[in-house]
Amino acid sequence: xxxxxxxxxxxxxxxxxxxxxxxxxxxxxxxxxxxxxxxxxxxxxxxxxxxxxxxxxxxxxxxxxxxxxxxxxxxxxxxxxxxxxxxxxxxxxxxxxxxxxxxxxxxxxxxxxxxxxxxxxxxxxxxxxxxxxxxxxxxxxxxxxxxxxxxxxxxxxxxxxxxxxxxxxxxxxxxxxxxxxxxxxxxxxxxxxxxxxxxxxxxxxxxxxxxxxxxxxxxxxxxxxxxxxxxxxxxxxxxxxxxxxxxxxxxxxxxxxxxxxxxxxxxxxxxxxxxxxxxxxxxxxxxxxxxxxxxxxxxxxxxxxxxxxxxxxxxxxxxxxxxxxxxxxxxxxxxxxxxxxxxxxxxxxxxxxxxxxxxxxxxxxxxxxxxxxxxxxxxxxxxxxxxxxxxxxxxxxxxxxxxxxxxxxxxxxxxxxxxxxxxxxxxxxxxxxxxxxxxxxxxxxxxxxxxx
Amino acid sequence: xxxxxxxxxxxxxxxxxxxxxxxxxxxxxxxxxxxxxxxxxxxxxxxxxxxxxxxxxxxxxxxxxxxxxxxxxxxxxxxxxxxxxxxxxxxxxxxxxxxxxxxxxxxxxxxxxxxxxxxxxxxxxxxxxxxxxxxxxxxxxxxxxxxxxxxxxxxxxxxxxxxxxxxxxxxxxxxxxxxxxxxxxxxxxxxxxxxxxxxxxxxxxxxxxxxxxxxxxxxxxxxxxxxxxxxxxxxxxxxxxxxxxxxxxxxxxxxxxxxxxxxxxxxxxxxxxxxxxxxxxxxxxxxxxxxxxxxxxxxxxxxxxxxxxxxxx
Numbered sequence: 089x090x091x092x093x094x095x096x097x098x099x100x101x102x103x104x105x106x107x108x109x110x111x112x113x114x115x116x117x118x119x120x121x122x123x124x125x126x127x128x129x130x131x132x133x134x135x136x137x138x139x140x141x142x143x144x145x146x147x148x149x150x151x152x153x154x155x156x157x158x159x160x161x162x163x164x165x166x167x168x169x170x171x172x173x174x175x176x177x178x179x180x181x182x183x184x185x186x187x188x189x190x191x192x193x194x195x196x197x198x199x200x201x202x203x204x205x206x207x208x209x210x211x212x213x214x215x216x217x218x219x220x221x222x223x224x225x226x227x228x229x230x231x232x233x234x235x236x237x238x239x240x241x242x243x244x245x246x247x248x249x250x251x252x253x254x255x256x257x258x259x260x261x262x263x264x265x266x267x268x269x270x271x272x273x274x275x276x277x278x279x280x281x282x283x284x285x286x287x288x289x290x291x292x293x294x295x296x297x298x299x300x301x302x303x304x305x306x307x308x309x310x311x312x313x314x315x316x317x318x319x320x321x322x323x324x325x326x327x328x329x330x331x332x333x334x335x336x337x338x339x340x341x342x343x344x345x346x347x348x349x350x351x352x353x354x355x356x357x358x359x360x361x362x363x364x365x366x367x368x369x370x371x372x373x374x375x376x377x378x379x380x381x382x383x384x385x386x387x388x389x390x391x392x393x394x395x396x397x398x399x400x401x402x403x404x405x406x407x408x409x410x411x412x413x414x415x416x417x418x419x420x421x422x423x424x425x426x427x428x429x430x431x432x433x434x435x436x437x438x439x440x441x442x443x444x445x446x447x448x449x450x451x452x453x454x455x456x457x458x459x460x461x462x463x464x465x466x467x468x469x470x471x472x473x474x475x476x477x478x479x480x481x482x483x484x485x486x487x488x489x490x491x492x493x494x495x496x497x498x499x500x501x502x503x504x505x506x507x508x509x510x511x512x513x514x515x516x517x518x519x520x521x522x523x524x525x526x527x528x529x530x531x532x533x534x535x536x537x538x539x540x
Numbered sequence: 541x542x543x544x545x546x547x548x549x550x551x552x553x554x555x556x557x558x559x560x561x562x563x564x565x566x567x568x569x570x571x572x573x574x575x576x577x578x579x580x581x582x583x584x585x586x587x588x589x590x591x592x593x594x595x596x597x598x599x600x601x602x603x604x605x606x607x608x609x610x611x612x613x614x615x616x617x618x619x620x621x622x623x624x625x626x627x628x629x630x631x632x633x634x635x636x637x638x639x640x641x642x643x644x645x646x647x648x649x650x651x652x653x654x655x656x657x658x659x660x661x662x663x664x665x666x667x668x669x670x671x672x673x674x675x676x677x678x679x680x681x682x683x684x685x686x687x688x689x690x691x692x693x694x695x696x697x698x699x700x701x702x703x704x705x706x707x708x709x710x711x712x713x714x715x716x717x718x719x720x721x722x723x724x725x726x727x728x729x730x731x732x733x734x735x736x737x738x739x740x741x742x743x744x745x746x747x748x749x750x751x752x753x754x755x756x757x758x759x760x761x762x763x764x765x766x767x768x769x770x771x772x773x774x775x776x777x778x779x780x781x782x783x784x785x786x787x788x789x790x791x792x793x794x795x796x797x798x799x800x801x802x803x804x805x806x807x808x809x810x811x812x813x814x815x816x817x818x819x820x821x822x823x824x825x826x827x828x829x830x831x832x833x834x835x836x837x838x839x840x841x842x843x844x845x846x847x848x849x850x851x852x853x
Binding site: 174175204300356491498504 | 602604608690691692704705707708710794795796801812816817818820
């Protein structure tokens with residue numbers, strides 16, 4: 089009685105084996121056919137994190153590269169942005185299955201174990217394809233160099249901006265003859281501007297959207313205004329916290345005042361700020377990636393870097409940059425192809441600028457085509473006054489620093505903590521982080537953590 | 541008599557033969573059964589037992605995400621976890637969520653099941669309406685409620701004529717996650733209750749009616765007592781599921797821990813430590829702590845139930 093059952097099972101096992109083997113075979117055939125069809129002799133595997141409008145622009149740039157370089161087959165993969173991306177990149181590099189080219193936020197590079205998870209760029213090879221240090225903002229380039237080697241090739245900087253509605257500001261008398269917002273140079277001037285703008289705002293709309301409950305945005309705004317005050321984080325040796333609680337308190341009070349003076353409705357704390365702006369709210373502080381959104385909404389608007397209310401110009405900036413994930417046997421045609429591809433994209437970033445980002449390759453910025461772009465050309469100066477997180481292993485976009493300190497800024501802005509108390513909490517958090525060992529190499533920031 | 545004597549001889553032989561063939565059948569049955577169970581056992585060992593043991597080992601090390609060589613650091617991770625305010629805060633959030641969800645879902649599921657059981661017209665429609673959300677993936681349910689709770693254009697504020705910042709005010713954020721969860725998951729408990737209601741013999745109600753019991757008495761003296769064991773099951777399953785809350789909260793808060801960290805659950809904190817801070821050893825230690833807590837809850841429930849059953853006897 090058991091026999092037929094066994095046969096049936098054998099048959100089933102056999103069938104499933106054939107199915108699995110078959111699908112593997114087809115998969116292998118697929119990749120082979122893929123490579124054959126392209127007629128290319130070099131394949132560059134490229135991982136990026138660009139979706140939405142950025143993804144569309146990146147694909148257009150890759151297609152242009154493919155047309156110009158039929159000998160190189162670019163196999164691009166778009167992965168979910170954020171921590172999952174960095175996790176996958178780290179594990180791929182550690183397991184020696186890394187792609188030939190990757191994208192990272194520049195601020196995260198220091199914590200990504202350069203030398204172990206990342207390989208340095210061959211600057212001579214980059215020069216061969218037309219990219220040189222002289223073509224980049226020196227501050228930006230300096231951030232990409234760790235232990236004397238270039239670990240990241242910046243593609244852009246993306247900044248926090250003050251978007252304003254020209255129609256509302258005109259009504260409020262806040263628009264200059266050049267069609268731009270009147271200059272603002274102090275906290276009082278800024279709140280005067282808000283006061284006038286509020287009078288010209290339709291009922292039910294807030295005056296300014298500023299992501300008051302979002303830990304990332306509030307942290308970015310803090311970094312911008314704290315830098316305007318000349319605030320520092322750590323000493324050069326990364327052994328001491330130089331964070332100035334008095335300056336921090338001034339910044340936190342400034343952010344908080346938007347709510348207490350009634351210019352921000354805490355009910356519209358998140359992405360609703362952008363909706364309010366589209367509906368006629370005069371101001372919103374947003375990342376430059378909102379440019380395509382507001383363009384699409386067909387509203388009359390302008391965008392400047394965050395107002396220099398504490399005197400110095402400074403706005404928060406991060407940078408998408410190309411990296412070479414670690415490969416034990418890096419070199420050869422695929423490596424050269426990765427250099428060539430990155431150099432090409434960096435030099436052809438005009439398309440990229442349509443997404444609101446400021447191209448890092450400075451010759452692009454002086455072209456007539458770029459100067460014609462609006463509002464991009466209005467905030468291009470942000471390249472020269474970038475406010476960035478400190479260059480330590482725990483910093484960088486959505487990194488540990490932002491995760492720990494961001495909520496503290498929010499607690500002050502939203503009113504659940506007093507600004508001076510929040511500033512002290514920030515300082516103690518910074519002290520803890522400075523003493524913390526980088527899990528990647530067991531060393532603290534002072535010991536050069538992550539620069540293995 | 542001969543037949544009788546023959547029977548007396550043959551019968552034990554038959555019995556012996558029957559017993560022997562039963563043993564063979566049992567043996568064969570076991571072999572066949574083992575083959576059927578083997579795939580599950582292999583997968584269980586591969587994806588549950590092995591990771592658990594591996595996690596336990598890693599919790600005594602300073603392992604990082606890259607899988608590089610690690611150092612054995614003994615109980616350091618556990619010591620750190622006990623002093624880590626975020627461990628307690630996130631555990632508090634998970635427990636708070638559980639305390640809100642479990643009673644609500646139990647009562648709601650029971651009421652909905654009563655409604656679907658007793659209503660005569662369009663029975664299938666009610667059952668579909670109550671159960672359908674459970675079929676949605678968590679991301680869909682969470683995104684849906686993210687829109688509904690949107691302060692500007694969301695339906696919730698519009699319907700009630702209020703301006704509550706559901707997702708950005710720390711006082712309401714967890715409540716919003718709870719509401720989403722109730723809508724999304726009540727269908728499962730509803731189904732359990734409905735099946736149990738349908739299993740109550742009709743003659744009990746008929747007899748009670750003949751004895752003059754009104755609807756209220758029938759509910760108190762028949763329905764509720766008959767529902768006791770299924771209620772125990774619903775509560776236990778909900779507690780275990782709610783303590784592990786993660787996906788809907790994370791999606792609703794755009795992959796952040798909510799306003800001022802107010803919806804950061806224990807699972808989310810574990811994930812942050814492991815995959816954002818790259819501290820795999822530490823993340824393993826706190827997940828082991830969580831495993832122990834969940835196991836303790838499950839065991840306590842089993843113990844309580846057994847005591848109650850024994851007491852009942």
